[in-house]
Amino acid sequence: MTPLDLWLTRSIPMCLLLQSLVLMALCFPSASMCPKGCNCQNLPHGLNVTCTQARLKEIPPDLPSDTILLQLDRNHISAVPDRVFQGLRHLRRLNLSHNAVETLGEGAFSGLESSLELLDLSHNRISSVHKDAFARLKARVVVDDNPWHCDCALQQALGGMAHNHEAAARVLCRSSELRDQEGRPFLAVDADLCNLAKRTTDYAMLVTMFGWFAMVISYVVYYVRQNQEDARRHLEYLKSLPSKPKKPDDPSEDISTVV
Ligand SMILES: *[C@@H]1O[C@H](CO)[C@@H](O)[C@H](O)[C@H]1NC(C)=O
Ligand SMILES: *[C@@H]1O[C@H](CO)[C@@H](O)[C@H](O)[C@H]1NC(C)=O
Numbered sequence: 001m002t003p004l005d006l007w008l009t010r011s012i013p014m015c016l017l018l019q020s021l022v023l024m025a026l027c028f029p030s031a032s033m034c035p036k037g038c039n040c041q042n043l044p045h046g047l048n049v050t051c052t053q054a055r056l057k058e059i060p061p062d063l064p065s066d067t068i069l070l071q072l073d074r075n076h077i078s079a080v081p082d083r084v085f086q087g088l089r090h091l092r093r094l095n096l097s098h099n100a101v102e103t104l105g106e107g108a109f110s111g112l113e114s115s116l117e118l119l120d121l122s123h124n125r126i127s128s129v130h131k132d133a134f135a136r137l138k139a140r141v142v143v144d145d146n147p148w149h150c151d152c153a154l155q156q157a158l159g160g161m162a163h164n165h166e167a168a169a170r171v172l173c174r175s176s177e178l179r180d181q182e183g184r185p186f187l188a189v190d191a192d193l194c195n196l197a198k199r200t201t202d203y204a205m206l207v208t209m210f211g212w213f214a215m216v217i218s219y220v221v222y223y224v225r226q227n228q229e230d231a232r233r234h235l236e237y238l239k240s241l242p243s244k245p246k247k248p249d250d251p252s253e254d255i256s257t258v259v
Contacts, residue, residue, distance in 0.1 A: 035060035046090050059084050067091055074098040082107030095120040104133040131156035138162045150176040150186055152194040
């Protein structure tokens with residue numbers, strides 16, 4: 001056996017082994033790779049993915065499917081696209097606090113209904129949410145420090161939460177459909193914001209109808225008054241007519257009698 005043969009017989013299996021390792025790494029990237037800027041740590045039941053303060057502008061699209069804890073806090077994330085967490089079937093805790101999220105659509109947390117236990121949305125810019133944004137979530141949702149606009153959709157969204165009273169108690173209305181709710185906690189004013197809109201339209205309708213009614217009545221009154229005036233004047237004229245020839249000092253009468 002020449003040295004070349006010896007080298008070949010030893011290196012070919014090594015090459016094959018290396019090649020298969022590279023192939024394996026390429027074939028299972030989602031299970032083993034950590035998103036850029038994040039730190040992944042193995043826990044007994046899955047991954048602890050920490051992307052705190054990673055200057056993220058959006059939610060990483062390549063989150064490992066075995067993530068159970070996900071920290072996305074202190075970033076610049078401004079949107080939670082529908083179904084973005086769809087693949088994370090085992091996610092238990094999601095921290096999105098200290099970001100720039102403004103609104104939440106219907107499917108923002110879809111896929112997390114059965115697994116999620118805690119959702120932190122505090123310190124964002126959320127003013128409005130879709131009425132079903134939290135529907136079917138069993139998680140405790142933290143919503144403190146957001147510039148909430150309190151309206152019917154928010155009332156419905158809070159109503160659909162498992163821990164709704166706790167969340168509602170921490171919603172401070174930056175603005176509201178209801179004047180006296182502005183700057184106050186959502187629960188401080190016991191009002192049905194969903195029937196409010198209906199009541200307002202009912203009220204507007206009533207006012208309009210009353211306005212029309214008042215206009216018709218005043219026209220009728222005016223018309224009658226005007227007619228009364230005309231009738232009175234006409235009557236006076238009629239009264240004055242036959243009295244004219246009976247005037248005793250009428251020279252024409254004198255002349256006629258003379259004639
Ligand atoms: C998850 O990872 C972060 C940072 O690496 C750490 O601070 C935290 O304690 C970890 N959580 C658990 C439950 O191990
Ligand atoms: C989420 O992160 C913030 C800090 O960025 C922290 O104060 C807060 O306690 C975390 N929330 C949960 C539920 O761990």
